[in-house]
Amino acid sequence: MRRLLREDAALIHGIAQYRRHQHRRTLEDPPVIWREGASRLLDYRxxxxxxxxxxxxxxxxxxVLDLDEGASLVRFLAGQGLRPLLLDWGWPEAEERRMTLTDLVAGxxxxxxxxxxxxxxxLGYCMGGLLALAAALRRPERVRGLALLATPWNFHADPEAPSLARLLPGLEAMMAPxxxxxxxxxxxxxxLLDPFGLARKFRAFGRLDMAGARARRFVVLEDWLNDGVPLAAPVARECLADWYGANLPGRGEWRIAGWKVRPEEWRGPAFVAIPARDRIVLPASARALAAALPAPHVLDAAAGxxxxxxxxGAERALWRPLLEWLREA
Incomplete structure (x- = not known):
């Protein structure tokens, strides 16, 4: 009982320290070169x-790709002479909430x-990697190389994945309004992926030097996590039923605009980054995509x-190896 009380006190202390922390993201957005609906394209160089x-x-x-001073993948790449352009999907308004995955990729x-x-x-990250893969296969004349970071493919590599699909009928009432x-x-x-992870991270945060860089990084990451966006109902249905339920990507049956997305048909350079400690996209799921691509450069990153x-540790785990590949692609 005493141990539980100490852990509860440490959790409350960590949450209070986070809420009181003064650090906030202050980066200014770069120029916007394209805009449509809620979405915009940010040009960092x-x-x-x-x-x-x-x-x-x-x-x-x-x-998350432009998190904070010294914690921005796009600004790192821009500083190395590349021209990063970040697609900000934006907060989905009425127009976006009617869109399917085909509307988002082919449109x-x-x-x-x-x-x-x-x-x-x-370059696609997580779910964005699936969208980037489909777009690259549809428009290979525009794409010099394809980089996929923590991108799932075989959704049934996680035995719990089908249970997410079974939640869909119960979620319909939440999506209806x-x-x-x-x-x-x-x-x-x-x-639900890590029910006790929330408590662990706040207890650990409470032990940090609040004036240090680690505490500041935690705060901006936590702010980003708590500032999510809703997912359009048509897209949510496709992701839960077709990806997690039927595993259409892993079976080679996922379609965009009626056309099957087949990574084995990609003919350009490819880079696949697989985080070893990933709880959201299991490494086995991402590795199935690497196996389906012809001769990709695979990075096993010691990170989550x-x-x-x-x-x-992002610069060491991903940014530098990615930069080296980008310069050669």
Whole structure:
């Protein structure tokens, strides 16, 4: 009982320290070169360089790739002479809440690609990797190389995946009012992946030096996690039923605009980053995508799903190896 009381006190202390912390993300957005509906394309080096179009997930804000001073993948790449362009999907309004994955890939993403001058490297993170893969296969003449970070493919590598699909009937009532899966519901689904992780991370945070860099990084990451976006109902149905339920990508049956997305048909350079400590996309799921691509460069990153792109060790785990590949692609 005394141990539990100490742990409860440490958890409450950590949460209180987070709520009181003064650090906030203050980065200013770069120029917007394209806009459609709620989405926009941010240009981090308008003066030029090899274009790299970054495609984030739909269930969190794009800022994870531009998190904070010294914690921004896109600003790191821009500082190395590349031209990163970040697709910010934005908060889905009425128009976006009617969209399917086909609408997003064959419509919005491909129109964003049309705004990028010349050939580009298409880089997708997590769910965005699936969208980037489909777009690259549909428009290979525009894509010089394909980089996929923590991207799932064989959803049934996780034996619990089908149980997520079985939640769909119960989620319909939550999606009905606004035609979207609410942010709180998405957060709850992520929490189920590691039910005790929340308490552990706040206890650990409470032990940090609040003036240190680690505490500041925790705060901006936690702010980003708590600032999610709803997922359009048509997309939520496809993800839960077709990806987690039927495993259409892993079976080679996932379609965009009626056309099967087959990674084995990609003919350009490919980079696949697989975080070893990923709880959101199991390494076995991402490794199935690497196995399906012809001769990809595979990076086994000693990091977690978010830590690989925005954690303290991100530069060593991902940014530097990715930069080396981008320069050769």
């Amino acid at each position: 308008p003066e030029g360089g090899r274009p790299v179009l970054l495609v984030p997930s739909l269930v969190n804000r794009a800022q 919005r993403l491909e129109r964003a690609m049309a705004a990028v001058p010349g050939e580009m490297v298409l 606004m035609n979207a899966l609410p942010v709180d519901t998405i957060q709850s689904l992520f929490a 799903h978010i830590g690989m792109v925005a954690g303290e």
